[in-house]
Amino acid sequence: MCRGRDAAGGHPVTDGEKTPAEEHAPATRRLHAVDGLLGRREAISELGDALRLLVEYATTTEAPTEELRRAAERIRQAAAPLGERVRDREVLPTADDLLGGVRMYNPVTGSGSALAPPLHIAADNGVAVGTCTLGMAFEGPPTYAHGGVSAMLLDQMLGYAAGIAGHPGMTVRLDTTYRKPVPLLTPLRLTATVQDIDGRRVTATGQLTTADDPDTVLVAATGVFIALRAEQARRLFGRVVNTNRPSRAG
Numbered sequence: 001m002c003r004g005r006d007a008a009g010g011h012p013v014t015d016g017e018k019t020p021a022e023e024h025a026p027a028t029r030r031l032h033a034v035d036g037l038l039g040r041r042e043a044i045s046e047l048g049d050a051l052r053l054l055v056e057y058a059t060t061t062e063a064p065t066e067e068l069r070r071a072a073e074r075i076r077q078a079a080a081p082l083g084e085r086v087r088d089r090e091v092l093p094t095a096d097d098l099l100g101g102v103r104m105y106n107p108v109t110g111s112g113s114a115l116a117p118p119l120h121i122a123a124d125n126g127v128a129v130g131t132c133t134l135g136m137a138f139e140g141p142p143t144y145a146h147g148g149v150s151a152m153l154l155d156q157m158l159g160y161a162a163g164i165a166g167h168p169g170m171t172v173r174l175d176t177t178y179r180k181p182v183p184l185l186t187p188l189r190l191t192a193t194v195q196d197i198d199g200r201r202v203t204a205t206g207q208l209t210t211a212d213d214p215d216t217v218l219v220a221a222t223g224v225f226i227a228l229r230a231e232q233a234r235r236l237f238g239r240v241v242n243t244n245r246p247s248r249a250g
């Protein structure tokens, strides 16, 4: 899924010994390194898929109580080796490419996140178009999505629309109008566009429908995004370190 984008925007990590071919061929070395990065991203996505399956089963299972206890123990055991090497809060994941838009663990779009549906977004002539299917883990009212989940999806959509319009910013306001309940286990379609740009303030609107009935709006949203001043960006994100780049952000 993220192969093409990764190839275009990925930044190599070098994590193995150099082969003789790598010593003498920079292009080959780059290829190997990118391949290593792609392989890591694929593994992260595979783990994310497994975690999402686990979350879905864990929130719908009616297995016997003892089976739940056994599963909890096995899951703790599986998690332990992952916990032996964790990154600091201010260090970006090595598989990410912040400027290239690759965020493997984004809680809305990240294929590595157990929390993400995940939502897939692409730009289509200046319009952000998103697709996802919400599992039972996102249930709010019985058989329908939690309203906060719809707001989360639309926040991401509106932010993406601001980004592709060349005016990325942080959400300062999000208004959601819930017109009809959002069904679970049903392919959804989301769209968003920028309506207004006024200095640092960008206003975007969006909507959420089912894929089968894109004319019936289930949830509509308007968001206001503020572009950060350089000083604000430094204050908020200046300590974040990107170990996947030749020079460190500071």
Ligand SMILES: CCCCCCCCCCCC(=O)SCCNC(=O)CCNC(=O)[C@H](O)C(C)(C)COP(=O)(O)OP(=O)(O)OC[C@H]1O[C@@H](n2cnc3c(N)ncnc32)[C@H](O)[C@@H]1OP(=O)(O)O
Binding pocket: 101, 155, 156, 157, 158, 159, 160, 163, 164, 168, 169, 170, 171, 172, 173, 199, 200, 201, 224, 226, 228, 232
């Ligand atoms: C392809 C790419 C993919 C990219 C895809 C990325 C998608 C990401 C989507 C998720 C985004 C998030 O979750 S972001 C996380 C949630 N948001 C946050 O945590 C933001 C918290 N807020 C802040 O830290 C602050 O508000 C800042 C730094 C954003 C702005 O502070 P500030 O610079 O002091 O702002 P301030 O001077 O008060 O206001 C600046 C201007 O905005 C206006 N303004 C301020 N608040 C509002 C408001 N609620 N509604 C209307 N307008 C407002 C002011 O009137 C002013 O207009 P004027 O007087 O100049 O006319």
